[in-house]
Amino acid sequence: METKQFKSVGIWLDQSKAHFIGYHEGEAQFLETLISPHERIKREEGEVSDTARFSPNPSVLSNNEYRKNNIAQNELNEYYKMLEDKIAKYDDILLFGPGTAKDQFKNRLAENKSFSKKWVSVQNSDKMTDNQLLAFVRDFYKS
Incomplete structure (x- = not known):
């Protein structure tokens, strides 16, 4: 298979890949396919609930919830940084997929000055087979 210089790219993304x-x-x-370092459900050995142990109110949460949230946010930021590095060479970028990851990533690109002159579009789509992914990108750029 010959290597082409692509200037347009479609990226199907969610928070895992x-x-x-x-x-x-x-x-x-x-x-290519890029796998995220973000683990959706993470369980540590010996982990218990996030409520405070000696609180009279069982709905009071401990600092453990904040720590878990910070770890998850750092992993997502690392994933988005990896994506930014991969798409820096493209002029036209199509982001599509289920969920909110594509919108979060577009907002991150909007804040980055190196992507200000690039064309970025966001489309909603569900999970697709490989052939459906190719057809979606082909149809989007033809019209």
């Missing part, structure tokens, strides 16, 4: 699909002259081609 991102599929990169290059587009050039009517053809869409899979480039």
